[in-house]
Amino acid sequence: MPFHRMNDNILQFRRTSQESEKPKVRERKQRSLHPVVRRRRLIWLGAMVLFFCWAIVELIVQQVHIWDREKILAERKAELADGQRHTKELKDEIKKLHDEKYLLELAHKMGFGKPGEEVYSTGDD
Structure with missing residues (x-):
């Protein structure tokens, strides 16, 4: 089999049935992870x-704080209005x-009046 690089897709040969079984065994071994690697991945x-x-x-906590602050702001705006x-009335x-x-x-x-003026109260106050 000629030398084949990973990026070189020009020459590709099909393997025979005997050759194709060997890489599968190797792939199985490569697929099982070392326990340290598995532990690192689980920790990560x-x-x-x-x-x-x-x-x-x-x-969520920040959103609840925002809602509380918006409620307080609405109350303060109502007080301000x-x-x-x-103030306008005054x-x-x-x-x-x-x-x-x-x-x-x-x-x-x-009940006050000008001098010489008589003031009558009707009780409508």
Whole structure:
């Protein structure tokens, strides 16, 4: 049989039945792994499985934290909107307090009046 390299596909000869049995025996021997190699592969596989399990658990835990933070953020945004609405109401009230007619109306509601003016309360307050 001529010399044959792995990358050289030009010359290929068929083997006879006697020659083809021998490599199968060799292949069987090569297929069985040495116990040290098998142990290393199992340890590597176990380490990878543990790593991926840890990564999945961390992703789940982080997602739960994100959901909790989003819930808190939504609550804070609602509080902020409520505070802004209250601030706007107070600013509107301040603007009204600068108006003399409004101040006079509030004074009449509290039972005050101008000198010489009689104030009647109807009890509708």
